[in-house]
Amino acid sequence: MVKWQKYIPNYLTKSKDEAMKKKYLNFIRGVSINKIGFTGVVLTTSSFVAMIFLELLRIAGVLTNAYIGLITYLLLPTLFVIGLVFIPFGWFKYKKESGKTAKELLDRQFTVEELEKNKLGSTLTRTVLIFTLVNVLFLSIASMRMLQFMDEPVFCGTACHSVMGPEWATYQVSPHSRVACVSCHVGEGVGALIDSKLNGTWQMISVTFNLLERPIPTPVHQLRPSRETCEKCHWPEKFYGSKIKSIVHYSTDEISSPKYTTLVLKIDSGEEVGKSGIHWHIGKSNQIRYASIEDEREEMLWVEVLKNNGTVKRFINKKHTDIEYNYKDVRIMDCVDCHNRATHIYEDPIDAVDKRIRKGLIDHSLPFVKREAVGAIISSFTTADLANQIIQNHILSFYRENYPNLLGTKGESIDKAISTLQNVYNTNIHYGMNVDWGVYPNFLGHKNGSGCFRCHNKDLVDEISTPIKSDCTMCHSILANDSPQPFTYLKNATNENRDSAMHVYLKNEFLEYSIK
Known part of the structure; x- marks a missing residue:
């Protein structure tokens, strides 16, 4: 509270707040001329409040799900605009049905004080202008946040998870995992942004009607030239x-x-x-x-x-x-x-095992660990759960039958090897998109x-x-x-x-x- 406000009597402050509240409610009643107008007011107000609430939760880190982001930045602003359209449409429809003029409707819905003109225009005009400015500001912020959200890697990787699951899995463990997807797939400039959104619209249609090829075909011909992307860092x-x-x-x-x-x-x-x-x-x-x-x-x-x-x-x-x-x-x-x-590096199974042994993720001292590790992941299975179970059974049964003492002395190393191999398999193999070993060759x-x-x-x-x-x-x-x-x-x-x-x-x- 500002210092001078404490000298204002409470009853004056209270009456001022009540007057503002009354003016707002009168305006809402005025524009809600029929069910269509009332629906518009409800849609606009509720979507506005809901977006503010969800945005605060996202800023606080409580909500990170991509689908919540779609609701916050795409669905709610859309409902907000639909509500705004409903309000004048309701007026137009009621005016046509009642046969009254616009002035007659204004006189009916609003008080004389609200319609009375002065140097700054009528109270109603100022109220409409203020709400219009608020609406424009709200939609501008919502549009900006929507573009920012759609540029985030988590949106690219998880919003269409059934399709982008393989790319998202490999991206997270790649050398470029700190480079945003849009840096390579969109590039800079308005033209690049428009092209990407048009392409994204077609992709959304393809996902909806199951028109996508599985696996995603390569090369991706619409990638930005490397002069605009790679060479920003690599000269x-x-x-x-x-x-x-x-x-x-x-x-x-x-x-x-x-x-x-x-x-x-x-x-x-x-x-x-x-x-x-x-x-x-x-x-x-x-x-x-x-x-x-x-x-x-x-x-x-x-x-x-x-x-x-x-x-x-x-x-x-x-x-x-x-x-x-x-x-x-x-x-x-x-x-x-x-x-x-x-970035989206799909490994060769033999090289993947060699890499994990060298990093120490798979214990090199385990007998025949290279041979058995490759044998555990080289096959294709129908589901991820089945693959995880068979990989575990393969490693455990080998050491149980041939080196039973190691289950006690090296049990932790064996368990770590199993979880590492399961992670390798689940990163590289994706049944829903028909991604198997060797589907995507590496030309390096x-x-x-x-x-x-x-x-x-x-x-x-x-x-x-x-x-x-x-x-x-x-x-x-x-x-x-x-x-x-x-x-x-x-x-x-x-x-x-x-x-x-x-x-x-x-x-x-x-x-x-x-x-x-």
């Missing part, structure tokens, strides 16, 4: 030097013996003389264009290299020169042509798919039948290849090794590249 100008990547695979023997593949990835973009690497494909000095069969980006029809000096070199797939294929997309190569699963590298070899193969040749180069060391130096030691090829080669010549070549190649 091609900053791609230089090299990066060591150590890959550990475990054998299926009793001790799950580790095997090491160590690569020195050449991530240069080719801006430095003599330092061309993986990101040469998106460097400033050249542009790669290609067309693929059915625009699937898997089997190339032709590939072009455009240099800054204006020269063009084209490689044509000699397997498909006699057949006319339909394609609409002549694509300029960018980040997602290789990093096609940058070439271990589990065509990847680099979509272009770097003997079938894509130039005018003199020279194929695109496919030397291993163009993109990475090899320091170990499925070897017992992580840096095998840095040691001196011995004549006893059957691959001694390759050993010497790979060591020298790495040393020569390192001193450039």
Whole structure:
């Protein structure tokens, strides 16, 4: 309370509040001229109060469900607008049925004091103006909050859970889990926003009438160009030097013996003389264009290299020169042509187990743990509950039958391995969307798919039948290849090794590249 207010007698304050309340109720009665008008008043008032209440609960963190958000920011504002439309419609209908003029209706519904004009207009006019401003402000805030809510990852992932469940599961454990979905799928600018909302409308219709393909087909052709998305954080100008990547695979023997593949990835973009690497494909000095069969980006029809000096070199797939294929997309190569699963990464079951063993989530000391872990998750089951039960039974029955003592001494490790494998399975396998192992290939590298070899193969040749180069060391130096030691090829080669010549070549190649 302001200091001077305490000197105002209570009866004056009370009478003023009662007068305001009376004016408000008189106005409500006035606009509620019939059942339609009354319904409009009820809809508008109740939706306004409900939205304020739910918004406060969301701000307090009590409500986080996406469906509550849809009610708060989509349903309630819609009801609010419908209520506002009902009020003048009720007046128009009553005026038509009664045959009275608008002035006669105003005289009937409102008092003389409310209709009396002064310098600022009548009380009724001011009241209508105030309510109009409040309505505009309310709808503006509701629209802004709706757009903000629809930009949140939790909305994208859970509002249409049956469809987006697989994408939401993989997003939450991805390297880009702190990047909002709209940063890549919408982009910046009004045009991008409008395109995304139109596309979202069609998706909503597809979900409602079960028109969606299952699984969701890839590639997603309406993604924003990576120049507008990826390169906000990842600058091609900053791609230089090299990066060591150590890959550990475990054998299926009793001790799950580790095997090491160590690569020195050449991530240069080719801006430095003599330092061309993986990101040469998106460097400033050249542009790669290609067309693929059915625009699937898997089997190339032709590939072009455009240099800054204006020269063009084209490689044509000699397997498909006699057949006319339909394609609409002549694509300029960018980040997602290789990093096609940058966020929604579906794992290979063998690699997934190797990764969990290396992280310590699966105890490496458990006998035959690699073999049994892969065997537990490799199959497909009809439901998630059945999968979880069979995975548990598979691991427990193996150790119960073959190593019963471990159930006591290593019981906690076995239970942790089971829960880890169940999590791996449930993240990667989604029955409702027909997502199984291997449905979505990863083009990063070439271990589990065509990847680099979509272009770097003997079938894509130039005018003199020279194929695109496919030397291993163009993109990475090899320091170990499925070897017992992580840096095998840095040691001196011995004549006893059957691959001694390759050993010497790979060591020298790495040393020569390192001193450039």
